[in-house]
Amino acid sequence: MTLLWIAIAVLLLPALWLLVSPLRKARSLHDQQRDFEANDSSAEQNVAIFKRRLASLEAARERGDIDTARFEEDRLELERSLLEDTAFRERRPLKTASAGRIVVPVVMVAVVAVSVIWYQQKGAEGDLVLLAVQQEVQNDPDGSLTMYIERMEEQAERQPGNPNVWSSLFPLYRETGQMPKAVDALERLIDIEGRIPPLLAQLAQIRFFMAERELTDEVQALVDETLEQDPRQPTVLGLLGVNAFDNGDYQQAIDHWRRAIANIEDPNTVASLREGIRVAQERMGIELEIEPEEAVAVGNGIRVRVGLDEELAGRVDDNDTVFITARDIEGELPPLAVVRTQVSELPMTVTLDDSAAMSPQAQISQVREARLMVRVSPTGQAAPQPGDLFGDLESVSVGPIDEGEAVEVVINRVFE
Structure with missing residues (x-):
């Protein structure tokens, strides 16, 4: 834990340095502001600008570009603008360069305090303690599962709101046959995690x-x-x-x-x-049934012959995508096998086996029966779209591919 607090201190040093940095520049900024105020000539510049604009306005009247009424109106506007720009504005006295220095150390102390308190509330200090307990028991020549459980129970009293304490104790109680304690630990974990x-x-x-x-x-x-x-x-x-x-x-x-x-x-x-x-x-x-890892060797799956109804042939192009999919009967698993082809390949015979699976957790060799769906998608989208053509078979047996004839699916309907 000492190393942890040293690391936190090292991380806080740059933040504290940034807070102190303005103090080092305070004297220079104070002198610059003082010189600026002492040599401020903005009023003279505004008067000079007024005279140039007034001369320009008089020249325009002499040339006949504007009449007397317009001249008087514009001159009044120039005078009003000059008054606003040259009006005396009392400046606040310039504070000394050392003014407000006390605020910086107060802010520094606050930053350190808030950081430490936040880490104690949101940080992983408790988890580091659990790791230290585990390593301590493992390195102890007399270390045992009983000792580990006792140490973790001590941490449960010190950190009752730490979910990692209870998620560690639950399997320990279960493996040692302390079922009531395992239930209690699990219920405490549910109270914390939901x-x-x-x-x-x-x-x-x-x-x-x-x-x-x-x-x-x-x-x-x-x-x-x-x-x-x-x-x-x-x-x-x-x-x-x-x-x-x-x-x-x-x-x-x-x-x-x-x-x-x-x-x-x-x-x-x-x-x-x-x-x-x-x-x-x-x-x-x-x-x-054959185990899934053996099913690939003997070729469990379904042979499918896919055809297109002649009445719908005019509604598709040769480049449209065809999805040939096998799913479980309940429709609860991901697709068991998917083959993608094009309308130009129809009619065709394909094999749906584990090599066409989308996930190792959902393969066609895991089921005895499957539902077949063949869909034509002009857009190539995996999800069915209105206007797609399709055909299906509700229940097809899964077995050795080299035995029996291919089942036939005809694309003969339209998604509405």
């Missing part, structure tokens, strides 16, 4: 397992609140899959786990859910 889906999902999960995998009213309320904010929240979907599996509804469990897999990046969690899907399929007595 009722956001990831935290609500974890609270629902831990209460679900504390209730011996029973979907109690309290757990159900947390599940509903989470899904209302984020229908794709993977932790809650995994929980619902476990509940469906325990109740013997293996197909629903598989569906929940598939949706969860599409939104999980952790490979260990994905592997665990895939194993659950495999067991559920065994319980259903159906042939096991």
Whole structure:
């Protein structure tokens, strides 16, 4: 922490130097202003300008350019202007060069005080303490998980409003089997961070397992609140899959786990859910599906033959873009596969497999059935536009590409 405060002091030095800088120039500025006031000749200059303009005005009258009435009017305006420019204005006495010096140190002290107070309120001093605690325990020969938890509990008493304290304690309590403390830490974290889906999902999960995998009213309320904010929240979907599996509804469990897999990046969690899907399929007595990483090798996907209705051929150009897309039946995932081509290539047969996926979290090999959509876009826009032509198939089986014939999709309708 000493190094931190030294760093803060070093950062404050340039600011304090800028505050002191005007004082170093005060004497020079004072002398310049005094000399200016002593040698001010603006009144004489204004009188000289008045005389030149008046002479010009008289010459114009003599030439007949203006009449006497106009001459008198313009001369009156010149005299009024001269009076305004030469009117005596009392100047305030010039203060000494040392006037107001006391304000600068006061401002400097205020800057330092406000900076320190602001950092204590908004800075990461507490997080640095947590890091120091972690490093201290790791470097201690007698360091242990129990010691780390005790040190973090001490910080929880000192920093009850720091969310990083509770986000560190929650998994520690969970891993050591202290479930009531884990729930308390998580609820404290929710009080600070708000009722956001990831935290609500974890609270629902831990209460679900504390209730011996029973979907109690309290757990159900947390599940509903989470899904209302984020229908794709993977932790809650995994929980619902476990509940469906325990109740013997293996197909629903598989569906929940598939949706969860599409939104999980952790490979260990994905592997665990895939194993659950495999067991559920065994319980259903159906042939096991191929894992996604194996699906590419055997070529799981859909072969699609795309054609254009002859009645609509006159509404498109050869250079118009054609999007051939496969989506999950529920429409909850990103597109599983997309192929882009042109009208000039129609009719054509394409293969929709994992190589055409837009995201590794959403691939066609993850589903058993898919919905096909073929759309012609004159503008090339990915989103459908009024006037685009399209055709679709609602439910198409996904399987080995080298088996069976290609399904046919005809572009025969117009987006309204």
